[in-house]
Structures are given as C-alpha cells and as structure tokens.
Amino acid sequence: MMWLAELRTAALVGTGRHDAPQPPAELGFQAPDGLSREESLLDQAALADIVTRATRTASAASSAGFPSPAPADAVPQASGEAARLLELLLTQAPVGPGLRTQLVVDWLTLAEEARRRVPHRLLPALLTLAETQSIVFRRMEPAIGTRGRWMQEIKGQPSQEPATQSTGLRGSDAAAGYGPLRGRDPAATRIQLSECWTSLSARERAGNLALFAGNLHDNDEALLEKALDDKAKGVRDVALRLLDQLPGSARAARMAARLKPLLQLKGLLSKRLEIDLPPDPDKEALRDGVPADPRKGEPDRMARLEAIVRGAPLDVWTSVTGRNRPATVALLQDEPRVLNAMIAATAARNDVEWARALLGVLTDRRLLDCLPPDERAHWLERHVRESSDEPLTLAPLLQDLPQPWSVPLAEAVLTVISGKDGGRLAVILSEGLPTALPPEVTERCRQLLAQTDKDASRRRVLRDAVQYQSFKQSLTEAFR
Amino acid sequence: MGRWSEETVINAAPDSSSLAAARKLAHPGPWTDCGSNDDLVWGKCQGSGKTPYQVSVDIVAPAYRCSCPSRKFPCKHALALLLLWARGEAAEAGAETADFAKEWADQRAVRATVKERRNAVQPADPEAQAKRLTARLALMDAGVDDFSRWLTDLVRTGLAAARNQPYSWWDAVAARLVDSQLPGLAEQVRDMASQVHGRTDWADHLLRHAGRWWALSKAWSGRDNLTPEEFADVKAALGWATASADVQGTESLPGPWLVLGAHRSDDGRLQQQRTWIQGPDGTVVVLLDFAAQGQGLAAPQLAGALLDVTVARYPGTTPQRGMFTGPVTPLDVASSLGTGHSIVQALEHESAAVARSPWRTRIPVLLDEVTVNSEGTGWLHDPHGDALPLVDAPLDSLLALTGGHAASIFGELEDGRVRPLTVVVDGRVVTP
Numbered sequence: 033m034m035w036l037a038e039l040r041t042a043a044l045v046g047t048g049r050h051d052a053p054q055p056p057a058e059l060g061f062q063a064p065d066g067l068s069r070e071e072s073l074l075d076q077a078a079l080a081d082i083v084t085r086a087t088r089t090a091s092a093a094s095s096a097g098f099p100s101p102a103p104a105d106a107v108p109q110a111s112g113e114a115a116r117l118l119e120l121l122l123t124q125a126p127v128g129p130g131l132r133t134q135l136v137v138d139w140l141t142l143a144e145e146a147r148r149r150v151p152h153r154l155l156p157a158l159l160t161l162a163e164t165q166s167i168v169f170r171r172m173e174p175a176i177g178t179r180g181r182w183m184q185e186i187k188g189q190p191s192q193e194p195a196t197q198s199t200g201l202r203g204s205d206a207a208a209g210y211g212p213l214r215g216r217d218p219a220a221t222r223i224q225l226s227e228c229w230t231s232l233s234a235r236e237r238a239g240n241l242a243l244f245a246g247n248l249h250d251n252d253e254a255l256l257e258k259a260l261d262d263k264a265k266g267v268r269d270v271a272l273r274l275l276d277q278l279p280g281s282a283r284a285a286r287m288a289a290r291l292k293p294l295l296q297l298k299g300l301l302s303k304r305l306e307i308d309l310p311p312d313p314d315k316e317a318l319r320d321g322v323p324a325d326p327r328k329g330e331p332d333r334m335a336r337l338e339a340i341v342r343g344a345p346l347d348v349w350t351s352v353t354g355r356n357r358p359a360t361v362a363l364l365q366d367e368p369r370v371l372n373a374m375i376a377a378t379a380a381r382n383d384v385e386w387a388r389a390l391l392g393v394l395t396d397r398r399l400l401d402c403l404p405p406d407e408r409a410h411w412l413e414r415h416v417r418e419s420s421d422e423p424l425t426l427a428p429l430l431q432d433l434p435q436p437w438s439v440p441l442a443e444a445v446l447t448v449i450s451g452k453d454g455g456r457l458a459v460i461l462s463e464g465l466p467t468a469l470p471p472e473v474t475e476r477c478r479q480l481l482a483q484t485d486k487d488a489s490r491r492r493v494l495r496d497a498v499q500y501q502s503f504k505q506s507l508t509e510a511f512r
Numbered sequence: 513m514g515r516w517s518e519e520t521v522i523n524a525a526p527d528s529s530s531l532a533a534a535r536k537l538a539h540p541g542p543w544t545d546c547g548s549n550d551d552l553v554w555g556k557c558q559g560s561g562k563t564p565y566q567v568s569v570d571i572v573a574p575a576y577r578c579s580c581p582s583r584k585f586p587c588k589h590a591l592a593l594l595l596l597w598a599r600g601e602a603a604e605a606g607a608e609t610a611d612f613a614k615e616w617a618d619q620r621a622v623r624a625t626v627k628e629r630r631n632a633v634q635p636a637d638p639e640a641q642a643k644r645l646t647a648r649l650a651l652m653d654a655g656v657d658d659f660s661r662w663l664t665d666l667v668r669t670g671l672a673a674a675r676n677q678p679y680s681w682w683d684a685v686a687a688r689l690v691d692s693q694l695p696g697l698a699e700q701v702r703d704m705a706s707q708v709h710g711r712t713d714w715a716d717h718l719l720r721h722a723g724r725w726w727a728l729s730k731a732w733s734g735r736d737n738l739t740p741e742e743f744a745d746v747k748a749a750l751g752w753a754t755a756s757a758d759v760q761g762t763e764s765l766p767g768p769w770l771v772l773g774a775h776r777s778d779d780g781r782l783q784q785q786r787t788w789i790q791g792p793d794g795t796v797v798v799l800l801d802f803a804a805q806g807q808g809l810a811a812p813q814l815a816g817a818l819l820d821v822t823v824a825r826y827p828g829t830t831p832q833r834g835m836f837t838g839p840v841t842p843l844d845v846a847s848s849l850g851t852g853h854s855i856v857q858a859l860e861h862e863s864a865a866v867a868r869s870p871w872r873t874r875i876p877v878l879l880d881e882v883t884v885n886s887e888g889t890g891w892l893h894d895p896h897g898d899a900l901p902l903v904d905a906p907l908d909s910l911l912a913l914t915g916g917h918a919a920s921i922f923g924e925l926e927d928g929r930v931r932p933l934t935v936v937v938d939g940r941v942v943t944p
Binding site: 076 | 672722856870
C-alpha cells in the first residue's frame with residue numbers, strides 16, 4: 033500500500049524534514065482539523081497498527097517441507113510406569129550422564145523384549161540423546177517404532193550409524209566394499225584384491241590388506257609374501273604384522289631358522305638358557321622384518337631379537353629346551369624383553385596353551401584375552417583375590433571385560449575396593465563398575481555404603497552402583 | 513491436607529538445578545529428627561557444617577523455612593525433605609513436632625493473625641482513599657502528557673534517529689513512566705529497545721507501537737467516554753493493577769473448567785505463567801501467575817484437566833483475566849478440547865479482538881484439523897489450503913506427536929503467528 037510506505041518514510045526521517053502523508057480516502061478516516069504534523073503522523077500510525085492487525089490474511093499453504101504422514105505404529109506404546117521412567121531418564125535423570133545413557137539403553141532393550149515402543153512424545157528427547165551417544169543410537173531399533181523412523185527421516189538423520197572409522201580405502205569403487213565382504217567371504221576378497229593389486233595406491237593396498245587381520249587364514253600367505261616385496265613401507269609393515277599371526281608360514285620358518293642358533297642350554301643340568309643376539313641382518317632378514325641398523329648410533333640388537341621372536345613359531349622354544357611350555361617359560365624369567373615379544377606372538381596367534389604358560393610368570397591383559405571366557409573369569413577372580421599387588425595394577429585387567437561380571441569376581445573386586453588403597457581403583461573403574469556388578473552383589477554394595485567412609489569418591493562409585501541396580505530393577509518391574 | 517505427590521514437589525522447585533541437588537539429598541542418610549503432622553513437615557539435614565540445617569515446610573499454605581544460607585526458595589533441603597516425605601521414606605506422621613518447626617509455625621500464625629486484625633481493624637477510609645486516587649490520577653495524567661510529548665519528539669526527529677540511541681535512552685523513558693505509575697507502558701518501552709536493535713522489520717514495528725502508545729495516551733485522556741470494560745483494558749495496558757481482593761468479591765463462575773493450555777516464560781527477571789481455561793458455557797479466561805527469578809511459580813495445571821473450581825473475572829473485555837476463588841479439585845481428564853476453527857475463522861477472531869480492545873495482543877485459538885509443516889520456524893496448514901506461521905514452537909515435539917497427521921492444536925494467536933500450547937491426538941490432550 034502506497035500510504036503505508038509513505039507513512040514509514042515520513043516516520044523514519046522525521047516530520048521535521050518530511051510532511052505526514054494523507055490517509056487514504058477509502059479508509060473513511062477523517063482527521064480533526066488543526067493537527068500538527070507530529071499528531072497527524074501519530075494518529076495515522078495508530079490507524080496503521082489497527083488496520084494491519086485487523087486485516088491479516090492467511091498465507092497460502094506451500095507444499096515445501098511437508099512430510100508425508102507417518103504410517104501407523106503396529107507395536108503398542110510403553111505406558112504407565114515404564115513411560116514415566118523413560119521420561120525421568122530423558123528429562124531429569126536422577127543419575128550421572130554415563131549411567132543415564134546405560135539405563136536408556138537398558139530401557140530400549142527391555143522394551144524390545146516386551147514388544148513395546150517409545151511413546152511418541154518422548155521421541156524428540158531420545159533422538160537428541162542418540163545424536164551424541166552412539167550406543168543409544170545403535171540400540172534405538174526397534175523400540176523407536178514407525179514414528180521414530182519417520183522422525184529420523186524428517187530430521188534427515190541416517191537410519192544407519194555413520195561409520196566411525198574409515199574401513200579400507202575411500203575413493204576407489206573397486207575396493208570400497210571390501211570391509212563387509214571380507215567379513216562374509218575372505219577368499220573372494222583375497223582374489224579380488226590380488227587382481228586389482230597393481231591398480232591401487234599404496235595407501236589403498238595397506239588399508240585393504242589391514243582388513244585381513246580379523247580372519248586371517250593360511251591361504252592368505254601368498255598375497256602377504258607378495259606384499260613383503262612391495263615398494264611402500266606402509267604395505268610391508270602391514271604384511272609383516274599379519275605374517276606374525278601365521279606360525280605355519282614360510283616366513284615363520286625362516287624366522288625359526290634365525291632364532292634356533294641363538295638359543296643354547298647351558299649348565300650341568302641344562303638349567304640355564306642362553307640367548308645370543310642376532311647378527312647384522314642380511315637382505316633376506318631385512319625383507320622378513322628384522323630392523324635395519326639406524327643411520328646414526330648403536331644398532332638396537334635387542335630389537336632385532338624381538339622381531340625374530342615375534343615372527344618365529346613359539347614351539348621353537350620348547351624344541352630347544354626339550355621341556356614343556358611352563359618349564360620353558362620359567363627359564364626365561366630374567367628376560368623381560370624376550371617375554372614381552374613372546375606375549376606379543378601369543379596374542380597375535382591367540383595361542384591358549386602358551387597364554388596359560390606365560391600367565392604362570394606374569395600378568396598381562398593380552399594373555400588374558402587369549403583364554404576362553406570362563407577360564408579368564410576364573411583366573412581373574414583368583415588373581416584379584418590372591419594377588420598382593422598394588423590394587424591399581426588390576427585396573428587394566430578389569431576394564432572392558434564382558435558385563436556383567438561373575439558373582440565371585442564381583443565380590444573379589446569389591447573386597448579389594450573396600451580395602452586399603454582401593455579407592456583409587458574404584459575411581460578408575462567408576463565408569464563401568466555400576467554396570468559390571470551383577471545384581472547379586474548390590475546388597476554387598478549397600479552394606480559397604482552404610483559403613484562410615486571418608487573416601488568420597490569411593491562412596492560415589494558405590495552409590496552409583498546401588499542406584500543403577502535399583503533403577504534397573506524398577507525398569508524390569510515396569511515392563512513385567 | 514494429604515501427602516503431596518512427587519509431581520507436586522517437583523513443581524514447587526524454583527529451577528531444575530535445585531531439584532537435581534535435592535534428589536541427591538533425598539535419601540534418609542543425612543536426615544534426622546524428621547516428622548510430619550497435618551500442617552507441617554520438618555527435619556534436620558546434615559550439611560557440610562557442624563550443626564544440621566533445620567528445615568520446616570508448611571504444606572497447607574505452602575511456605576518453606578530452612579536455616580541454610582541458600583537464596584533459592586524453596587531450597588534443596590526443603591525439596592529433598594518433601595521428596596522423602598512424598599515417597600513415604602521419612603517424616604512419617606506421629607512424632608512430636610520438633611521445637612524449631614513448632615516455633616516457626618507459631619511465629620507464622622501470630623503474623624497471620626496480626627495481619628488479619630490489621631485488615632479487619634482498619635476499615636477503608638473513604639476520604640483518604642479518594643485523596644489517594646486523585647493523587648494517583650494526577651500523577652498518571654502528568655506521566656501520560658510527558659509521554660505524549662516524547663512521542664511527538666520521537667516522530668519529529670525520526671525513527672531512524674531513535675535507532676541510534678543506546679539502551680539507556682529507552683530505559684530513561686521507561687524509568688520516567690514507572691515514576692508516573694505507568695509500569696505497563698514502561699515495560700513495552702523497555703522491550704522496544706531490544707526489538708529496535710534486533711528486528712529486521714524494526715521500523716514498522718516501532719511505527720506501529722508508537723501509534724498504539726499514542727492511541728493509548730489518547731484513550732487515557734478521554735477515559736470519561738469509555739465503557740467500564742474499555743477503561744479496565746486501558747488500565748491493564750498502562751499497568752494499573754486491579755487488587756485481587758476487589759476481584760474476589762465479584763461474581764464467581766462455577767466449573768467445571770477445562771484447562772486449554774499454558775505457557776511459561778522467563779525473561780530473566782520475572783517468570784510468568786499464562787493458563788487458558790474454558791468454562792462450561794464456553795467462556796475463556798486466562799490466569800496469570802508471576803514469580804520473581806529463583807522463586808517457585810504456582811503449580812501448573814495439566815492441559816486437558818477438568819477442574820472443579822469457581823473463577824472470578826477481572827474487569828475488561830473478553831478474553832478476561834481470571835482467578836481461582838476456591839480450592840481446585842481435578843475432576844477428570846478431557847479427551848478433546850471441543851470444536852475449533854479454521855485458520856480463516858481464527859484470523860477473523862483476531863480482527864474482532866483488535867476491534868474490541870486494540871491493546872490486547874494475544875488471543876486464544878483452537879485450530880481444527882491442522883497439520884504441522886517444519887519449514888523454517890514451522891507452519892500450521894488447514895484443509896482449506898491456508899497457512900499460519902508458528903512462533904516458539906517445539907517443532908520436533910509437534911511432529912512426533914502428530915506424525916504429520918491432522919490434529920487439533922490450541923495456542924495463542926499473537927501478531928498473526930500461533931504459539932502452540934496443546935495438541936489433541938488419539939483422544940488425548942498433550943502438551944508438546
């Protein structure tokens with residue numbers, strides 16, 4: 033409207049410099065006589081205000097941004113107490129953020145088992161939480177229901193989690209799909225990769241070869257041998273690391289041939305094992321991964337020995353000593369670097385027998401991971417109960433164990449925690465402890481909590497554990 | 513008075529951090545000497561100091577006392593005690609009232625009696641009242657004159673010049689208005705400072721408001737020609753509060769009242785809660801609650817609840833402000849809010865409301881069969897192809913609840929935009 037535009041101009045520059053316009057005749061507005069410019073302008077401003085507000089019209093509906101309606105949900109929604117608990121967790125969680133996430137995951141799991149879905153009104157808060165907590169994201173299906181998937185579509189969220197690590201190479205179509213394929217069909221991947229080996233860049237060759245680590249097979253040896261001659265160091269390193277996992281390979285045999293002459297039993301009763309340091313590596317040895325001499329300074333001859341130990345089959349040791357594994361290991365007690373290399377070889381080959389033997393003289397997380405779950409839990413439990421080591425040394429052994437722990441293990445750990453110097457262990461484990469402790473030991477935690485204890489952080493960890501269990505109990509009951 | 517529910521306690525909390533702190537204390541460990549009777553809940557909470565904090569709560573006319581130095585009100589200790597009591601974990605009835613709680617209750621009782629006596633003893637002195645009224649009118653007249661002059665100065669020098677003024681310039685004008693007992697106008701002027709600096713359409717906004725203020729000044733000067741309702745609206749716009757005691761005495765409308773929706777806002781200084789309720793005859797009334805920062809607002813009413821309560825109305829044109837004049841008893845939960853309007857009808861209502869009272873900027877609307885469009889800040893579409901923009905809308909929540917299907921939405925129509933407060937889906941009234 034011309035009038036409004038003129039009115040705005042007059043008001044902006046001021047009536048001192050610009051006359052107020054005449055109101056349009058069709059509004060039937062009759063200004064009283066004798067008004068000053070300012071009064072006339074303000075009168076018209078009041079009129080403009082009323083006219084604008086009284087004559088609003090609806091905008092025409094645009095179809096942009098219009099979602100197609102969500103299909104109906106087939107699964108009934110969680111109601112009553114279950115819904116209330118989820119709302120409590122999402123809006124004003126009575127527990128810390130870590131526990132909150134875990135409890136939301138528990139809720140989703142229980143909902144799936146009970147064939148219930150998240151109430152519609154709680155979906156936004158849940159989806160927001162899932163944006164930052166990938167574990168929630170992974171557990172959302174199927175409890176978010178049709179409406180939840182519809183919301184994800186609208187918000188443009190991927191319904192599959194974005195890959196956290198780039199597996200293999202990017203950019204090359206030929207190899208982009210190797211990651212999943214290697215999981216399903218290792219042989220096919222090997223053949224494909226060998227065929228296009230020369231057309232790939234060094235980084236792509238290394239990345240794709242590294243995918244083999246999960247399910248390496250003796251048949252992969254030929255390709256790995258070929259990779260040892262690769263001109264890129266990155267590719268050679270990956271191949272060497274993988275060949276360390278294959279004690280039956282030709283390279284392992286070559287390493288065995290290098291190791292054997294270095295080992296000698298000494299003493300009247302052959303109770304001493306002497307280990308010589310390897311000679312300067314020749315071309316073949318360099319190809320097999322024995323480190324070259326540095327350009328400056330003394331060569332690290334011990335590192336050469338370690339590389340050989342890691343590559344050679346472990347049975348070389350028993351064949352030289354003529355003793356069984358534990359007895360052989362006992363001879364090596366004063367050689368920490370050699371033992372460390374043997375641990376690396378054991379872990380790479382997942383060798384249960386050697387792991388048991390080595391655990392007899394030293395404790396290492398990598399060895400524990402080679403044991404079957406039951407045996408590992410049993411070993412840990414005994415170790416936690418009997419070990420007189422500093423409690424903190426238990427932390428790396430206990431972290432990332434499958435949860436929940438067995439009852440005896442949990443009880444043993446609680447004993448250590450509640451003992452002298454146990455507070456710091458409690459703090460280090462605080463993240464996973466509440467979920468790791470099985471419900472059977474909750475009562476024990478309660479008792480410990482009731483005791484007077486000056487260590488506030490230990491109290492907090494125990495309180496978290498009790499809170500988690502009681503909340504989880506409420507969740508279980510709510511879904512019953 | 514029965515035991516409170518946990519929700520009641522949660523609603524009494526001044527903010528969520530107090531509540532979180534209270535939850536940490538809501539286990540029997542730190543509490544001693546707890547007890548309750550029909551009026552009081554009390555207990556001692558061991559804090560970091562040597563002497564435990566003494567906490568007493570009057571549960572009938574909610575009042576809280578704690579010996580801790582917190583400025584939150586109620587403090588975390590009072591909330592924690594109430595949580596424990598609400599869950600039945602502590603403060604069971606039967607114990608003898610603790611001394612500190614009894615002392616406090618007695619003090620309160622004495623104060624209440626004194627106040628009552630003062631109110632009863634001092635009958636309104638009509639002469640003094642008339643004198644005070646004349647003085648106030650004179651003060652307001654002078655203030656309105658001064659403001660009109662400021663408005664003419666504003667348009668003489670031009671709005672562009674006003675935009676270059678600092679916030680303090682607007683604040684000075686607002687302060688003068690407050691001195692002249694025109695706080696409602698002062699609030700609008702103070703708010704204009706940020707609008708002028710923040711809006712892209714600031715020129716139109718300021719021009720229209722200047723016009724509105726001008727009309728308001730004129731209406732005040734010509735108040736003798738206004739109907740009582742119109743005059744009440746002018747008074748409310750200028751910020752002349754009507755004493756609730758005056759409203760108490762007027763006719764009360766019986767229930768059941770249906771809660772249509774509520775909005776809470778917090779501008780950093782003041783928390784405000786607007787609750788729209790509808791009477792059996794279709795009368796819509798808005799309840800206003802205010803609380804200073806850090807204090808608890810009145811407990812919100814659940815949208816869709818049917819309340820058995822009587823409501824008195826403040827003077828003014830519809831929709832009037834109302835207040836509860838009796839105890840509130842929730843009767844039932846409604847499955848719908850009734851029949852609503854199309855977007856075009858809603859805008860016609862807005863026109864009519866502007867014509868009735870140009871000072872009102874907000875009208876309640878129930879829109880039928882509208883779908884939510886998430887473009888920009890959100891839109892509502894109706895089946896006739898009309899659309900209205902949304903304001904302050906929790907879009908994700910609206911989409912999750914409606915799933916893109918048509919639903920009835922209740923909200924406030926303000927400046928041609930809808931602030932959605934309540935959604936009706938699947939036979940349930942929900943707050944998004």
